[in-house]
Amino acid sequence: MSAGVFSCIGTSYIKAAKNTFYFTKRGAPFLLKPFALVFALFYSVTLLMISLFFYALIILDWLGNLTDTLRKSLLNAMDGHSRKINNGILSFILEPIIIVLLSPLFLLSVFIPKVSSNPIENFAVNEISDIFSGAGAFKRINKIIWGAAKRLFRYVGNANLILMPILSVIAILYSIVLIAVGSIFAILIPLDWISYLIESIRQGIVSFTNNQQQKIRYSGSSFLIAPVLLVVLAPVFLLLLIIPKFTTQIDVEV
Known part of the structure; x- marks a missing residue:
């Protein structure tokens, strides 16, 4: 399992604590080292206390x-059943039923609040592209269901002429149900966009804490200011991180 945001932020705070001593030893002027050491001890x-709190989470x-x-397991299962519809008459009859039965389970799983994410690189570029191209959970599931409806009629078009009337009726009935289910997920697509906003905040916090801990090593002003920023902003970070996320970006590890 990849490290989540709480683990990464906790690690950044520990590194920040270590880097205060690194600057005291390597970067502080000789005459100011005693004063820098006092600051380093306090910081x-x-x-470290804050890092332990994040590690506890x-x-x-x-x-x-x-x-x-x-x-992802439920969505991949639905996607797999959708692709099997054209495999034969039994698949034509059974796979849409399985998709409909899995839909409420997927909906329930999506509404389990997720208050963590796995940090990824180049988040702002990757994630927004994925959501608007269909990687958000609700948009992706809607596409799967519509794809299943299309495959029903594709199968009918390639079926034996004698069976075509019966299969057409089945396809129409199934497609009505699938479209109704898909419409529910289509209504929920804005939650994918809200998910992007929440994810942006989380990844921004991870990036900010990591950048600040690195700066402490190389600059006297950062040595004095960055630890203060990390301490003061810790409660704000926590409040923002516990905002639940009710959807998933499918093509990105989260």
């Missing part, structure tokens, strides 16, 4: 991974 204790990273695994 490091505070940062790693359980949310594990739960987030479990939630996402469940969502």
Whole structure:
């Protein structure tokens, strides 16, 4: 399992604590080292306490991974059953029923709140592209269901002429049900966009904490200011991180 946001943020705070001593040893002028050491001791204790708090929330990273695994398993199952519709008459009859039965389970899994994410690189570029191209859970599931409806009529078009009338009736009835189910997910597509906003915030926090801890090593002003920023903003980070995410970006590990 990839490290989640709480694990990564906790690690950034520990690195920030270590880097205060790194600057004291390597970057601080000789005459100012005693004063820098006092600051480093105070900063490091505070940062370590905050890091332990974020590490205590790693359980949310594990739960987030479990939630996402469940969502993706159900969606992949629905996608697989949709693709099998044209495999034969039994598949034509049974696969749409299975898709409809799986739909409420998927909907329930999506509404299990997910309060963690796996950090990814180049998030702003990748994630927004994925959501608007169909990688958001609700948009993706809607496409799967519409694809299943299309495959029903494709199968009818290639069927034996004698069976075509019966299969046409079945296809029409199935497609009505599938379209109704797909419409429910289509209504929920805006939650994919809200999910992007929440994910942007999470990845921004991960990036910010990592950048600040790195700056401490190389600059006196960062040595003084960055730890203060990390301490002051920690409660804000926590409040933003616990905003639940009710959908999943399918093509990105989250």
